[in-house]
């Protein structure tokens with residue numbers, strides 16, 4: 246293979262060390278059995294995984310991955326015969342054992358087009374005990390010329406025996422300035438780029454998704470405005486809001502709804518604390534500044550920290566069938 250085949254063409258924001266490391270092992274074709282890509286949602290784990298796999302399968306002679314050849318396109322569309330992937334199905338609480346068995350059957354077949362068979366398990370933190378054990382068996386006895394990339398937000402929820410057999414690659418947040426520059430270079434309005442890069446919390450995927458969908462961004466801002474408004478409203482209004490969220494968590498993916506709302510509360514609590522203590526507060530939600538000012542004046546820092554901690558701890562127990570009504574009553578009636 247010619248050396249110049251490795252003019253890598255990875256369009257990745259941040260994660261420089263991870264990218265360099267993965268490019269090096271692509272070049273050496275020296276893969277471990279299991280990698281665990283962990284880090285916040287939309288920080289870039291899946292994008293890096295796609296470039297990693299494409300660089301191994303791409304059939305172009307230069308500019309790897311070319312993003313144009315059949316292999317590259319099939320990886321993008323998840324139809325490549327040598328790439329087997331599993332994700333949490335919409336509305337489901339866990340990845341089922343049937344999904345992992347189906348994965349195993351396809352993964353154990355000899356590679357059809359490439360030298361390797363690659364498996365991707367998205368949402369590895371959403372396996373249940375049975376599917377975790379089934380996955381562990383595959384990892385313990387992997388088929389020849391294969392490896393698996395596990396992708397997860399929360400590694401605490403992964404079986405320790407799976408973790409200990411994986412190389413954990415931790416994705417930290419990308420700097421706000423880097424995201425801002427990237428958005429502006431791509432033609433985004435400076436104010437919007439500022440708003441989105443702050444809001445993204447280091448996850449470029451978040452900023453880019455909203456940049457592509459301004460309507461969704463306005464809707465998202467409206468949801469956040471509602472939270473800061475509800476913190477200032479009457480008890481009756483608060484109960485009404487809580488009923489609404491409880492209903493939503495019944496009709497939609499309960500974990501996502503609750504987790505997302507609690508993260509919103511945590512991030513708003515963070516802004517409230519910063520606003521109270523910092524002379525020049527850099528808010529995650531500058532568009533909420535007026536409401537944040539009003540609410541932060543109502544409470545002492547200790548109370549706001551308590552509020553933050555309660556939201557954070559609640560996030561860790563929402564899997565355990567706790568009553569969401571109780572969580573939000575405790576949060577809003579501080």
Ligand SMILES: [Zn+2]
Pocket residue numbers: 302303304305310311312313314315316317318
């Ligand atoms: Zn290609």
